[in-house]
Amino acid sequence: MSGVEVKVEGLSKSFGRANIWSDVSLTLPPGEVSVLLGPSGTGKSVFLKSLIGLLKPEKGSIVIHDTDLVRCNENRLYELRKLFGVLFQDGALFGSMNLFDNIAFPLREHTKKSEAQIKDIVMEKMDMVGLKGDESKLPGEISGGMRKRAGLARALVLDPEIILFDEPDSGLDPVRTAYLNQLIIDLNAQTDSTFLIVTHDINTAQTVPDNIGMLYRKHLAMFGPRELLLTSDDPVVSQFLNGRREGPIGMSEEKDSAQAEREMAEAGELDGLPPIKPQLEVSAGVPERKAVARRQQRVRDMMHTLSPAAQAAIRASHIAQPQAGVADPGAPTEQLPRAGHGGYGEPRHRLR
Numbered sequence: 001m002s003g004v005e006v007k008v009e010g011l012s013k014s015f016g017r018a019n020i021w022s023d024v025s026l027t028l029p030p031g032e033v034s035v036l037l038g039p040s041g042t043g044k045s046v047f048l049k050s051l052i053g054l055l056k057p058e059k060g061s062i063v064i065h066d067t068d069l070v071r072c073n074e075n076r077l078y079e080l081r082k083l084f085g086v087l088f089q090d091g092a093l094f095g096s097m098n099l100f101d102n103i104a105f106p107l108r109e110h111t112k113k114s115e116a117q118i119k120d121i122v123m124e125k126m127d128m129v130g131l132k133g134d135e136s137k138l139p140g141e142i143s144g145g146m147r148k149r150a151g152l153a154r155a156l157v158l159d160p161e162i163i164l165f166d167e168p169d170s171g172l173d174p175v176r177t178a179y180l181n182q183l184i185i186d187l188n189a190q191t192d193s194t195f196l197i198v199t200h201d202i203n204t205a206q207t208v209p210d211n212i213g214m215l216y217r218k219h220l221a222m223f224g225p226r227e228l229l230l231t232s233d234d235p236v237v238s239q240f241l242n243g244r245r246e247g248p249i250g251m252s253e254e255k256d257s258a259q260a261e262r263e264m265a266e267a268g269e270l271d272g273l274p275p276i277k278p279q280l281e282v283s284a285g286v287p288e289r290k291a292v293a294r295r296q297q298r299v300r301d302m303m304h305t306l307s308p309a310a311q312a313a314i315r316a317s318h319i320a321q322p323q324a325g326v327a328d329p330g331a332p333t334e335q336l337p338r339a340g341h342g343g344y345g346e347p348r349h350r351l352r
């Protein structure tokens, strides 16, 4: 099963008179891992719920397989939902069911598989997330990290083409977060499904995804391949992703733009860019992640539009991380398969 493209255009969502975000446009490239980053309360969970049709945005479209799920009928929405696997923030397990029954639930609900077939699938997914042997435990008897992995196994049983994670890293210690992030990368290599991870964790955003989007001040600040955002000179993006203290985002509330501009001017032009943080690689024995070569090709195609400093940092990162038969990005390359019809990485500046 390989992933599908999700094309979001001009999406706006309000509750009553409270606008959460407007005019959000992005395309999740099929088979790649994308992250939606943003401070708490910016509407990241609302965005995920809109993607699966649990909330209805009042403007814009979400197109999957040529169907706009904001406007399609209930039957079609029900069909489209089967493409998704969702890991909610707390795992959302049934407290009275053991892990086996929790993970088997979607199969018993949505398929006509025999109990023997269900057992095979459940055991395979439990093994995948490192829960082999824990079938008879109840959610209340296990740690938060194990509950997240159980939620992930349940999200995987229907072999979804699109997998959504709501803050897989929240409430976990750094060791468990690292384990879960590695699991996400390995799963992506094995399934080639389309992933979207919502997080406010900058480290996850820097090291896990192929693409990064940032929600800020009720808009999508930018969406594109990681190389583009990690070298961006946009003040908001650069402050957030490169952990710079100077910038428009204050510790508690947003600074006024005059103060932010003074600070940016004082900080001056940086001499070159710091190296791009390496992306997590698949574990030993796991097949190569096909998404990497597709993304790197897309980045090479847009290289000429970037600043010399960004180009230098990106070249250095691609050379340091040769993957999937991609040689020196400066050298002529074999023709790689192009995902979809391009345009995934066009920088979107919706700031200020």
Ligand SMILES: Nc1ncnc2c1ncn2[C@@H]1O[C@H](COP(=O)(O)OP(=O)(O)O)[C@@H](O)[C@H]1O
Pocket (backbone or CB within 6 Å): 015, 020, 038, 039, 040, 041, 042, 043, 044, 045, 046, 047
């Ligand atoms: N069903 C709802 N009805 C009204 N307001 C909501 C609802 N769901 C979320 N909100 C509001 O939308 C805003 C964004 O929430 P959320 O998406 O949970 O933020 P995040 O996930 O980025 O932390 C919050 O102010 C929240 O109170």
Ligand SMILES: [Mg+2]
Pocket (backbone or CB within 6 Å): 044, 045, 046, 166
């Ligand atoms: Mg949330």
